[in-house]
Amino acid sequence: MSLPMKATALAHPNIALVKYWGKRDDALILPHQSSLSLTLSPLSVTTTVEFGAASDQVELNGHTAKGSERDRVLRLLELVRAQAKADLGPAKVVSRGDFPMAAGLASSAAGFAALAVAGRAAAGLPSEPRAASILARMGSGSACRSVQGGFCEWQRGERPDGEDSFAVQRFDAAHWPDVRMVVAILDRGEKEVKSRDGMKLTVDTSPYYPAWVKDAEVEVVQVREHIARRDLQALGELCERNAWRMHATSFAANPPLSYMSPGTLALILHLKEQRKKGIPVWFTLDAGPNPVLLTDAAHEVAAEALARACGALDVIRCVPGGDAELKAEHLF
Amino acid sequence: MSLPMKATALAHPNIALVKYWGKRDDALILPHQSSLSLTLSPLSVTTTVEFGAASDQVELNGHTAKGSERDRVLRLLELVRAQAKADLGPAKVVSRGDFPMAAGLASSAAGFAALAVAGRAAAGLPSEPRAASILARMGSGSACRSVQGGFCEWQRGERPDGEDSFAVQRFDAAHWPDVRMVVAILDRGEKEVKSRDGMKLTVDTSPYYPAWVKDAEVEVVQVREHIARRDLQALGELCERNAWRMHATSFAANPPLSYMSPGTLALILHLKEQRKKGIPVWFTLDAGPNPVLLTDAAHEVAAEALARACGALDVIRCVPGGDAELKAEHLF
Structure with missing residues (x-):
C-alpha cells in the first residue's frame, strides 16, 4: 500500500452574503435553503492529518480536543475511511487557525474544509472539490463553502442522502479583486x-x-x-x-x-x-x-x-x- | 332645535399588547388583523367641541392646527354631521393633552377618542361606545381602543364599510388594578x-x-x-x-x-x-x-x-x- 497517509491543507473562512439558517436534516447537515458566500483571505486554518497513528489524537490550536469537539473531527475521518475503503488505522490531527476563534467568524468553516481536504489526501482519495465539499458539510454546514475560493454557492439539494448538497464556485477570487x-x-x-x-x-x-x-x-x-x-x-x-x-x-x-x-x-x-x-x-x-x-x-x-x-x-x-x-x- | 352644540370629553391613551400593524383600507383605516390594548391612566387628552362657531377652528395643545393635522380633525367632525343629519355649522375644537406628544405614546389615540366622544355629544348623538369607537377609528386606527377603559379588543371586522371594525371592552380597569x-x-x-x-x-x-x-x-x-x-x-x-x-x-x-x-x-x-x-x-x-x-x-x-x-x-x-x-x- 503506497498511500501518502499524511497530508496538510489550508482553508479560508467564508462569510455568507445570503445566509445559511436552519437544517432540514441534523445528522447530515442539510439546509432548508441555498446560500452564497465570499471566501475571506488572509484568514486561514491549516490542518495536518496522519493515518496510522498509535491512537486517535486531535489537537486544535494547541490544546487537546475533547468531548463533542473531538468527536466531530473523528466522525469526519470515519467518513474518509469509508470512502477510501481502506483500514487506515487511528488518526492524528493537528490544526491551527490564525484568527481569533471568538471573532464571531465561523472558524469551524475553515477548520472542517481544511480537515476534509487534508483527510481525503491523506487517505489517497483524489482531489475533488465536490466530494470534499460534501464531506466538509458533514463537519460543519458552512464549511462546504470554504473548499473553494471566491464566491461559492451552497446548493441545498433535494436528495435525502445529501449527495447533491454541496458548494459550487460561481466566481473565483480574481473576478472581483477590489x-x-x-x-x-x-x-x-x-x-x-x-x-x-x-x-x-x-x-x-x-x-x-x-x-x-x-x-x-x-x-x-x-x-x-x-x-x-x-x-x-x-x-x-x-x-x-x-x-x-x-x-x-x-x-x-x-x-x-x-x-x-x-x-x-x-x-x-x-x-x-x-x-x-x-x-x-x-x-x-x-x-x-x-x-x-x-x-x-x-x-x-x-x-x-x-x-x-x-x-x-x-x-x-x-x-x-x-x-x-x-x-x-x-x-x- | 335643542342640541347641546358644545361638549367636552376626556380620553386616555392605550398601549397595545397585541399590536395593530398594517391597514387593509387606508381611507377607512381598517386593519389587517385584530389587536388588544390596555388603557393608560392617568395620562389623558381633553377635547371640547362646539358646533355653530363663526368658522372652523382647531387648537391643539395651544397651537392652531394647520394642514393635514387640521384636516383630520375636521374630517371626523364631517362624519359626525352626517350621522346627526343636521346642519350644525362650523366647529370650534380645543384639545389639550397632559403628556408629552413626543413620548412615543400614541397621543393621537386619546385625542381622536376624546374628539369622537365630544363631537357626538355636541351633535346630540347618543352615548354609544360602538359608534364612538368606529368614529374614532376613522381619525386614527388605535383611537378606537381608547373609547373604553381597561382592556379593549379591536376586532378587525370583515365588512368593506368598516361598520364591524371597532373595539370592545373585554375587561374593565377594575379587573386587574394591580x-x-x-x-x-x-x-x-x-x-x-x-x-x-x-x-x-x-x-x-x-x-x-x-x-x-x-x-x-x-x-x-x-x-x-x-x-x-x-x-x-x-x-x-x-x-x-x-x-x-x-x-x-x-x-x-x-x-x-x-x-x-x-x-x-x-x-x-x-x-x-x-x-x-x-x-x-x-x-x-x-x-x-x-x-x-x-x-x-x-x-x-x-x-x-x-x-x-x-x-x-x-x-x-x-x-x-x-x-x-x-x-x-x-x-x-
Missing part, C-alpha cells in the same frame, strides 16, 4: 446561544421561517447577478436586507432570540449616514454581534475607521480568498 | 419614519407580513385568557414576543426599517437578567424607540429604577384607565 470585507469585532465573548441551537429554535418556533426559506432561493440568484456585474451597491443592499431577514426570523422565535447587541445596532444603523456621505459601505451579520462591512479597496480605511469609531475592539480587513489547498509542510 | 405599565422615554425626538408609512412599507414589502397577520388573531385570544387569569408572566411573555414579531416584520421590509435604537435594545435585552433576579418585568414597544414596561404594583419602583439605569430621560408610571367620559367643564 471587493473588501472588514470584520468589526465589537464583542470577543462566546455567544449565549450557539448557531445550531438558534437555528433549531428558529426553524421550530418562528412563524416567519417558511417565508425566509422561500426568499433565500430567489436572493441567491439575485446576488449572483450583482456579483457578475460587480455592482457593489446592489450587492450591499441585498446583503443588508438578507441579514436583517435572517435576524428577523430569530427575533420572531419563541422565546425571541437576538444575536444583535446594542453596539451591533448602533454600528449598522450608522452606515446609512455614511452612505449619504458617499462612503459605499454595507453590513452583513452572522449569528453573533460582530458585523462584517462590505466595501471596496478605496474605502476600506474609511470602513475600518467608522467601525473603530463605533466601538470595535479590533478590525480585520479581508480580500477574496482562494481555494483550500494542500501544503508541502506539515504541522508535525 | 397591573402596571411604566413608559421609559429614551428618546424625545420625532421618529424618522411615521407609523403609517412604516406600516405601509411593511405591508407592501415584508415577506413576513402574512404570517404576522395570521398569528395576531391567535394571540388576541391567548392574551385574553392570560388577562382573565391575571397571569402576569404569561401575559409578559406574549407581549414581548408580539412586540418582537411586529418589529421583525419591519426589519424584514425593503429597505429594512428599525424603530429600535441601540438604547431600546440595551434596555429590552436587560430585562431577562432582571427577571432572573425575581423582578417580574416585560416590555412592549410601539413603532418608536421608547419601551413600555409591564409589571405589577409591587415592582413598579424597581421597573422605573431599571429604566433610568438604562438611560431613560423620563419615566411615566401608568395604571389601567377608565372609559372616555364627558366633562361638565369646557376648555373654552
Whole structure:
C-alpha cells in the first residue's frame, strides 16, 4: 500500500452574503435553503492529518480536543475511511487557525474544509472539490463553502442522502479583486446561544421561517447577478436586507432570540449616514454581534475607521480568498 | 332645535399588547388583523367641541392646527354631521393633552377618542361606545381602543364599510388594578419614519407580513385568557414576543426599517437578567424607540429604577384607565 497517509491543507473562512439558517436534516447537515458566500483571505486554518497513528489524537490550536469537539473531527475521518475503503488505522490531527476563534467568524468553516481536504489526501482519495465539499458539510454546514475560493454557492439539494448538497464556485477570487470585507469585532465573548441551537429554535418556533426559506432561493440568484456585474451597491443592499431577514426570523422565535447587541445596532444603523456621505459601505451579520462591512479597496480605511469609531475592539480587513489547498509542510 | 352644540370629553391613551400593524383600507383605516390594548391612566387628552362657531377652528395643545393635522380633525367632525343629519355649522375644537406628544405614546389615540366622544355629544348623538369607537377609528386606527377603559379588543371586522371594525371592552380597569405599565422615554425626538408609512412599507414589502397577520388573531385570544387569569408572566411573555414579531416584520421590509435604537435594545435585552433576579418585568414597544414596561404594583419602583439605569430621560408610571367620559367643564 503506497498511500501518502499524511497530508496538510489550508482553508479560508467564508462569510455568507445570503445566509445559511436552519437544517432540514441534523445528522447530515442539510439546509432548508441555498446560500452564497465570499471566501475571506488572509484568514486561514491549516490542518495536518496522519493515518496510522498509535491512537486517535486531535489537537486544535494547541490544546487537546475533547468531548463533542473531538468527536466531530473523528466522525469526519470515519467518513474518509469509508470512502477510501481502506483500514487506515487511528488518526492524528493537528490544526491551527490564525484568527481569533471568538471573532464571531465561523472558524469551524475553515477548520472542517481544511480537515476534509487534508483527510481525503491523506487517505489517497483524489482531489475533488465536490466530494470534499460534501464531506466538509458533514463537519460543519458552512464549511462546504470554504473548499473553494471566491464566491461559492451552497446548493441545498433535494436528495435525502445529501449527495447533491454541496458548494459550487460561481466566481473565483480574481473576478472581483477590489471587493473588501472588514470584520468589526465589537464583542470577543462566546455567544449565549450557539448557531445550531438558534437555528433549531428558529426553524421550530418562528412563524416567519417558511417565508425566509422561500426568499433565500430567489436572493441567491439575485446576488449572483450583482456579483457578475460587480455592482457593489446592489450587492450591499441585498446583503443588508438578507441579514436583517435572517435576524428577523430569530427575533420572531419563541422565546425571541437576538444575536444583535446594542453596539451591533448602533454600528449598522450608522452606515446609512455614511452612505449619504458617499462612503459605499454595507453590513452583513452572522449569528453573533460582530458585523462584517462590505466595501471596496478605496474605502476600506474609511470602513475600518467608522467601525473603530463605533466601538470595535479590533478590525480585520479581508480580500477574496482562494481555494483550500494542500501544503508541502506539515504541522508535525 | 335643542342640541347641546358644545361638549367636552376626556380620553386616555392605550398601549397595545397585541399590536395593530398594517391597514387593509387606508381611507377607512381598517386593519389587517385584530389587536388588544390596555388603557393608560392617568395620562389623558381633553377635547371640547362646539358646533355653530363663526368658522372652523382647531387648537391643539395651544397651537392652531394647520394642514393635514387640521384636516383630520375636521374630517371626523364631517362624519359626525352626517350621522346627526343636521346642519350644525362650523366647529370650534380645543384639545389639550397632559403628556408629552413626543413620548412615543400614541397621543393621537386619546385625542381622536376624546374628539369622537365630544363631537357626538355636541351633535346630540347618543352615548354609544360602538359608534364612538368606529368614529374614532376613522381619525386614527388605535383611537378606537381608547373609547373604553381597561382592556379593549379591536376586532378587525370583515365588512368593506368598516361598520364591524371597532373595539370592545373585554375587561374593565377594575379587573386587574394591580397591573402596571411604566413608559421609559429614551428618546424625545420625532421618529424618522411615521407609523403609517412604516406600516405601509411593511405591508407592501415584508415577506413576513402574512404570517404576522395570521398569528395576531391567535394571540388576541391567548392574551385574553392570560388577562382573565391575571397571569402576569404569561401575559409578559406574549407581549414581548408580539412586540418582537411586529418589529421583525419591519426589519424584514425593503429597505429594512428599525424603530429600535441601540438604547431600546440595551434596555429590552436587560430585562431577562432582571427577571432572573425575581423582578417580574416585560416590555412592549410601539413603532418608536421608547419601551413600555409591564409589571405589577409591587415592582413598579424597581421597573422605573431599571429604566433610568438604562438611560431613560423620563419615566411615566401608568395604571389601567377608565372609559372616555364627558366633562361638565369646557376648555373654552
